[in-house]
Amino acid sequence: MGVKVDVMDDFYKLLHPCLAVFVVSASAGGRPNVMTCAWNMPVSEDPPMVAVALGEESYTGELIRESREFTVNIPGERLLKALWVCGTRSGRRADKFRLAGLTPRPARRVKPPIIDECMGHLECRLSKSVEAGECTLFIGEVLEAYASEEFFRNGVWDVRAASLPLHLGGRLFAIPSRVVKP
Amino acid sequence: MGVKVDVMDDFYKLLHPCLAVFVVSASAGGRPNVMTCAWNMPVSEDPPMVAVALGEESYTGELIRESREFTVNIPGERLLKALWVCGTRSGRRADKFRLAGLTPRPARRVKPPIIDECMGHLECRLSKSVEAGECTLFIGEVLEAYASEEFFRNGVWDVRAASLPLHLGGRLFAIPSRVVKP
Numbered sequence: 001m002g003v004k005v006d007v008m009d010d011f012y013k014l015l016h017p018c019l020a021v022f023v024v025s026a027s028a029g030g031r032p033n034v035m036t037c038a039w040n041m042p043v044s045e046d047p048p049m050v051a052v053a054l055g056e057e058s059y060t061g062e063l064i065r066e067s068r069e070f071t072v073n074i075p076g077e078r079l080l081k082a083l084w085v086c087g088t089r090s091g092r093r094a095d096k097f098r099l100a101g102l103t104p105r106p107a108r109r110v111k112p113p114i115i116d117e118c119m120g121h122l123e124c125r126l127s128k129s130v131e132a133g134e135c136t137l138f139i140g141e142v143l144e145a146y147a148s149e150e151f152f153r154n155g156v157w158d159v160r161a162a163s164l165p166l167h168l169g170g171r172l173f174a175i176p177s178r179v180v181k182p
Numbered sequence: 183m184g185v186k187v188d189v190m191d192d193f194y195k196l197l198h199p200c201l202a203v204f205v206v207s208a209s210a211g212g213r214p215n216v217m218t219c220a221w222n223m224p225v226s227e228d229p230p231m232v233a234v235a236l237g238e239e240s241y242t243g244e245l246i247r248e249s250r251e252f253t254v255n256i257p258g259e260r261l262l263k264a265l266w267v268c269g270t271r272s273g274r275r276a277d278k279f280r281l282a283g284l285t286p287r288p289a290r291r292v293k294p295p296i297i298d299e300c301m302g303h304l305e306c307r308l309s310k311s312v313e314a315g316e317c318t319l320f321i322g323e324v325l326e327a328y329a330s331e332e333f334f335r336n337g338v339w340d341v342r343a344a345s346l347p348l349h350l351g352g353r354l355f356a357i358p359s360r361v362v363k364p
Contacts, residue, residue: 002330004303010337011327012224014256014302015201015232017341017348017358041221042194043235044315050197051233051314053225074196077362084364120196121186130312132233132321133226139314145193148184155192156351159199166199166348169338171363176199176348176356180259182266 010169017166017174020083022073023052024104025063026112032104034096034115035060036087038167039135040072048142050122053135059091064138068126069110073118076151077163077175082117084171109143119162120147192351199348199356202265204255205234206286207245208294214286216278216297217242218269220349221317222254230324232304235317241273246320250308251292255300258333259345259357264299266353291325301344302329 007014018038026032039053050072054061064070075083082100089096097104104113107123114121124140131137151162165173189196200220208214221235232254236243246252257265264282271278279286286295289305296303306322313319333344347355 002332004328005331006327007302007329007334007337008230008324008327010334011230011304011324012227012232013338014304014327014329014334015203015222015224015254016339017201017346018223019197019199021197039223039225040197041200041223041233041235042197043221043319044317045194047315048190048193049315050194051223051235051319053223053233072197080362080364120189122193122196127314128312130310130319130321132309133229133231135226137225137233137312137319137321139312139319142190142193145188145190145196146186147189147196149187150184152189152192152196155189156195156354157198157356159350159356164199165362166358168341168358168361172338173362173364174339174341174358175360175362176350176358178357178359179350180262180347180355180357181353182262182355 013169017168020165020167022086022115023060024071024073024112025060026067027063028066032097032113033060033063033091034086034102036083043139049139050124050142051137051139053137055135061136064126067111069112070124071107071112071114072122073115074120075118077165079117080165083165119151195351199350202347202349204268204297205242206253206255206294207242208249209245210248214279214295215242215245215273216268216284218265225321231309231321232306232324233319233321235319237317243318246308249293251294252306253289253294253296254304255297256302257300259347261299262347265347301333
């Protein structure tokens with residue numbers, strides 16, 4: 001398998017590409033904040049749970065600690081610029097919904113809103129948080145999950161229609177299009 | 183954004199496709215075991231850490247609890263059948279290296295081997311484990327990371343050359359090929 005070289009400086013990108021999603025939180029006063037997060041995954045099917053890893057300085061992390069609720073919103077490729085904006089600016093100083101041209105809509109069961117332009121949504125209640133190096137893992141119970149039926153069909157994404165951006169590294173995102181079976 | 187329907191039964195596949203990797207562990211006697219895992223992600227860049235979510239019945243989980251070490255191995259599309267075999271059989275009853283035609287090679291710093299046919303490797307020491315619903319999250323410190331330079335260049339996968347299988351759901355895997363920038 002060719003020459004294998006040390007890539008310790010870039011180790012985390014060995015586990016990329018990772019689906020880029022928007023995590024939405026809200027302040028006690030109800031002001032919503034949105035950030036881009038590529039370090040996310042399901043962690044349990046029953047009970048339904050997901051985990052997102054956020055930097056210790058993250059404003060979103062601070063809001064989730066306070067309100068114990070968040071939503072996860074899955075965008076298509078046409079929201080690539082919004083993903084970039086919401087991954088490189090802090091909500092402490094900017095209204096990223098406005099900056100990125102995203103529309104907050106009330107969620108069904110939690111206070112933080114969902115993002116109307118996204119194709120899929122998870123409404124989560126914080127179950128536990130775990131320190132892991134420079135990040136905190138927020139593990140949430142999924143209360144509601146819904147998606148646009150034109151993109152998510154028979155329990156899977158229609159990858160050609162959905163055109164999901166996965167973060168590869170830096171400014172690079174990879175889009176899956178070919179589907180294969182073992 | 184069209185009609186949004188409840189997809190609670192399939193909620194976890196909203197966060198797919200997820201990179202499918204091989205997690206390798208070893209028994210006290212040195213016998214290696216390999217399983218396929220799509221629920222994995224980096225959780226910290228410095229210190230370098232990754233997390234994998236394994237079912238509570240997992241034999242790999244049992245071995246990692248005992249030995250506190252594991253390797254993560256990233257395959258290309260040509261190992262799709264091996265991914266399927268190692269994701270659907272238990273190492274309690276079968277030698278999955280032999281079944282899947284995979285070659286164990288000594289790792290640099292941990293006892294569990296790496297898989298020679300894979301393009302990238304992470305050698306990990308268990309830092310902590312966290313219960314999350316029906317799974318356990320194993321959070322490991324990355325001791326070594328190396329990759330084939332023909333597929334992983336300038337700190338990112340060359341997605342066309344690497345042809346990385348990402349699990350979409352059931353028997354379906356998605357291969358990213360197109361790269362875009364915001």
